[in-house]
Amino acid sequence: MDIDAIVDNERFRQQISFLIEVDKIKNVIRKTRNFDNKKFENDAEHAWHLCMFAIILSEYANEKLDIVKILKMVLIHDLVEIDTGDTLVYDVNTVEKGRKENECAERLFGSLPDDQYIELMRIWEEFEARITPESKFAHAIDRLEPVMQNYVDDGFTWKQHSITADKVYNVNRKIQDGSRYLWEFAKRIIDESVASGNLLKE
């Protein structure tokens, strides 16, 4: 049944359509597996988990955080993957992918009433720009979660894609921009994974 047909108010129709459209994020499958059930995580589960990381670990941020902003940021940060899909973080992000993500952000957020379009577009652009404390911390936990997942999963994704420790270091060192404390933790995970043979040294 088409839900649009029973909504008479245009603003409300746009909002309800958006809420149904973003359901597609549950189809976007990531490269890492859940801690417990070892299924590949999808982007909705990932966004939920990052919110929990933000709530529990915000005290380790380098700078004080606006919790509403970081929660909204984390909730919507991967919505653009509805059109582009998930990419392995160790692959090079092309200009083409950036262009498609921008198009998807315009398509999705642009389907909302103007005030909500402006708010969510700004938050997404802020996330991408990695300048504010919230965006730096959001990127930090966005990187920390898969590193932890790989550690618990005996290096599953690293092994599958023949990722070496220097790559893991280089891609994840930006964690320190959001949290020096969490980067120390991530480094211990990486070193321990090399020591145990779950991550190739080179």
Next chain:
Amino acid sequence: MDIDAIVDNERFRQQISFLIEVDKIKNVIRKTRNFDNKKFENDAEHAWHLCMFAIILSEYANEKLDIVKILKMVLIHDLVEIDTGDTLVYDVNTVEKGRKENECAERLFGSLPDDQYIELMRIWEEFEARITPESKFAHAIDRLEPVMQNYVDDGFTWKQHSITADKVYNVNRKIQDGSRYLWEFAKRIIDESVASGNLLKE
């Protein structure tokens, strides 16, 4: 690999253990199916989606909402189902289930440092008590999402469990405590579902 072994700080160890433990919510499968891919929704996807409902639809709440509080509430509201599982909302909730949920809340939140235990336990208890504006609105969207899912899914769960319109009305009328506007919308969905034959009148 066990992550506890490489964490030396007790507070941080409790927090990391909690973040890994709550991953189990991704195993809790609900009775309704996602809008798009028609898989049964899990509790992590559900919590993520309710956050999006809260962000986009908060203007329809009967009372002004504290957005941080409702987001935190929605993010953790079903964590207790890690131990109890999901129950069909049209089944009677037993005293036994309430007792088990309380035990699970104590187990999960109690594994956190004291300040975080107190904060999350209070938010979960506030959700359960349905007295504050945030808890009433959280329950409203918690009910609206599956009603919308069933509408789009041609009454799937209602048909599967032989649920009749009077039951759907009775269980979901509490939506109006959080939002009269959203309850009007839910009623149109229910009426339309009866008219189209996707929901048994009695």
